[in-house]
Amino acid sequence: MSNSQEFDVLIVGSGLAGLSAALHLAPTHRVAVLTKRAMSDGSSGWAQGGIAAVLGEGDTFASHVDDTLVAGAGLSDPEATRFVVEHAPESIAWLRELGVPFSEEDGQLHLTREGGHSARRIVHVTDATGAAVQRTMIEHVRRTPNITLLEHHTLVDLITGKKRGMPVNRCLGLYALDESTDEVVTFRAPHTILATGGAGKVYLYTTNPDTATGDGIAAAWRAGCRVTNMEFIQFHPTCLYHPSVKSYLITEAVRGEGGRLLLPQSAGGTRFMPQHDARAELAPRDIVARAIDFEMKKHGIDCVYLDISHQPEAFVKEHFPNIYARCLELGIDITKQPIPVVPAAHYTCGGIHTDLNARTDLTGLHAIGETAYTGLHGANRLASNSLVECMVFARSVATDIMATPLPLPPEVPGWDDSRVTDADESVVISHNWDELRRFMWDYVGIVRTNKRLERALHRIALLQREIHEFYANFHVTRDLLELRNLVLVAELIVRSAQARHESRGLHFSRDYPEAMPNPLPTTLVP
Ligand SMILES: Cc1cc2nc3c(=O)[nH]c(=O)nc-3n(C[C@H](O)[C@H](O)[C@H](O)COP(=O)(O)OP(=O)(O)OC[C@H]3O[C@@H](n4cnc5c(N)ncnc54)[C@H](O)[C@@H]3O)c2cc1C
Numbered sequence: 001m002s003n004s005q006e007f008d009v010l011i012v013g014s015g016l017a018g019l020s021a022a023l024h025l026a027p028t029h030r031v032a033v034l035t036k037r038a039m040s041d042g043s044s045g046w047a048q049g050g051i052a053a054v055l056g057e058g059d060t061f062a063s064h065v066d067d068t069l070v071a072g073a074g075l076s077d078p079e080a081t082r083f084v085v086e087h088a089p090e091s092i093a094w095l096r097e098l099g100v101p102f103s104e105e106d107g108q109l110h111l112t113r114e115g116g117h118s119a120r121r122i123v124h125v126t127d128a129t130g131a132a133v134q135r136t137m138i139e140h141v142r143r144t145p146n147i148t149l150l151e152h153h154t155l156v157d158l159i160t161g162k163k164r165g166m167p168v169n170r171c172l173g174l175y176a177l178d179e180s181t182d183e184v185v186t187f188r189a190p191h192t193i194l195a196t197g198g199a200g201k202v203y204l205y206t207t208n209p210d211t212a213t214g215d216g217i218a219a220a221w222r223a224g225c226r227v228t229n230m231e232f233i234q235f236h237p238t239c240l241y242h243p244s245v246k247s248y249l250i251t252e253a254v255r256g257e258g259g260r261l262l263l264p265q266s267a268g269g270t271r272f273m274p275q276h277d278a279r280a281e282l283a284p285r286d287i288v289a290r291a292i293d294f295e296m297k298k299h300g301i302d303c304v305y306l307d308i309s310h311q312p313e314a315f316v317k318e319h320f321p322n323i324y325a326r327c328l329e330l331g332i333d334i335t336k337q338p339i340p341v342v343p344a345a346h347y348t349c350g351g352i353h354t355d356l357n358a359r360t361d362l363t364g365l366h367a368i369g370e371t372a373y374t375g376l377h378g379a380n381r382l383a384s385n386s387l388v389e390c391m392v393f394a395r396s397v398a399t400d401i402m403a404t405p406l407p408l409p410p411e412v413p414g415w416d417d418s419r420v421t422d423a424d425e426s427v428v429i430s431h432n433w434d435e436l437r438r439f440m441w442d443y444v445g446i447v448r449t450n451k452r453l454e455r456a457l458h459r460i461a462l463l464q465r466e467i468h469e470f471y472a473n474f475h476v477t478r479d480l481l482e483l484r485n486l487v488l489v490a491e492l493i494v495r496s497a498q499a500r501h502e503s504r505g506l507h508f509s510r511d512y513p514e515a516m517p518n519p520l521p522t523t524l525v526p
Helices: 016-025 061-071 078-098 129-142 215-222 252-256 285-299 313-319 321-329 386-403 426-443 450-473 478-499
Strands: 004-006 009-012 031-034 147-150 153-160 171-178 183-188 191-194 233-240 260-262 304-307 339-348 351-353 365-367
Touching (some): 009 016, 009 171, 016 031, 016 129, 016 386, 061 078, 078 129, 078 386, 129 147, 153 183, 153 215, 153 478, 171 191, 191 215, 215 351, 215 478, 233 252, 233 285, 260 285, 285 304, 285 339, 365 386, 426 450, 426 478
Parallel strands (some): 004 183, 009 031, 009 191, 031 147, 191 365
Antiparallel strands (some): 171 183, 233 339, 260 304
């Protein structure tokens, strides 16, 4: 394969955002989808709960908008919210046309309910929605001749006119590490779309897959794009707590269907959510996560319990077949026993600043999905609003690219690694990964203070020096690229958290416990 390739559109990421955009663009454009592992790796395939859309009798757009704005705690952009909510039903219709086998009841879509939603409006495929959607997408993408799939290709950096000393700054394409040859390949295209997902791996405990290292956010920042609201990291309240299992989420729908949060027997075994919020277990995620954090710290316990065993056995097995089977493998029969759970980093609400066309600050560069900040999620994300955001903005980006063609960028020089050698000390990379994730968890987690944020920033600066030295002197590897991106994203999270002198939504500071009037998003400018 040549070391330089050229397409009409480059899409980085094969999650729901990237694949939806590829399918929309393929009839008119030659599209390359680059993805750093296998096609199905990413958060999309892991989504359990479902996709929010107004489809039920009596439900209204206004109600979905209101629920989203309430969860967003004063920082969701009303225009972006209306845009997503109003386009959500057509996204579901599109997925049904593609053949996604959504769960039905009496011949109608079955709509479930989740925390923060005032109506049943979550379409789902039992409790493995993301996997079913992703499978269907991949089948279509593989059959589409205009889409070239490049697995095990990791974005290294975007190529910009500015970096190349050209008079006009625009995105010219990107460099990607091809792991099959261990070479960095140059890709050129008039349009590049970042669909690289979130950054949960910046924290020690996360529900996210290993791909979620914030690569797109870091690359866009280095290319001169603004990022917004990076302080708002959603911690999912209920990740399975088990020594041999990493990142297994217990869906919100378990609480939606009556699941109760209990203290362990050693701490009394009682239900605690009603003392924290009138909505009890159906309160928004940030409130539930903080309540669990509070109870764990108060009682010095490692986890709390989520109990659905009071529901009939058949009901539990029918609604949560995958969670039932997975827990049973681990010796927990959820029809009879409560599930041990802890909070874990789950969703990156902020990201690359984009508009309703998914444009970033750089001509020729768009961003969609979890890597983007669209204004929808504000200070907190409403459950099941993210998959729909991926699809709505995948459609927007395609429409925008079709309406505004750009010329093919000029030739650019290939990646120069003539002066670097192979790293002899990979332990430095794995050590720094561990260190970063642990102090982000301890200092920049669910509850923050000025002192802890300062401490974190100090350590980030030390790590950045070491990582920069590695990047400048050694051949790039995926681990190194991810670490370089994670540490930059960590810096953006801390700087955003420092800029917010209040507590709001997912950002809670002991030094500023109150919410301020007239809040604004936190936008960092490179
Ligand atoms: C356990 C879990 C459950 C969830 N449940 C729900 C739910 O029920 N409903 C809901 O709405 N949302 C849910 N979410 C959130 C939702 O799944 C994600 O927000 C959404 O899937 C993001 O899609 P995406 O396409 O933006 O990113 P992803 O699906 O994460 O895809 C990102 C892609 O980018 C690739 N990539 C990343 N960096 C690079 C790089 N440097 N080079 C090349 N490729 C790269 C990855 O390999 C991957 O293919 C859940 C998330 C998790 C983790």
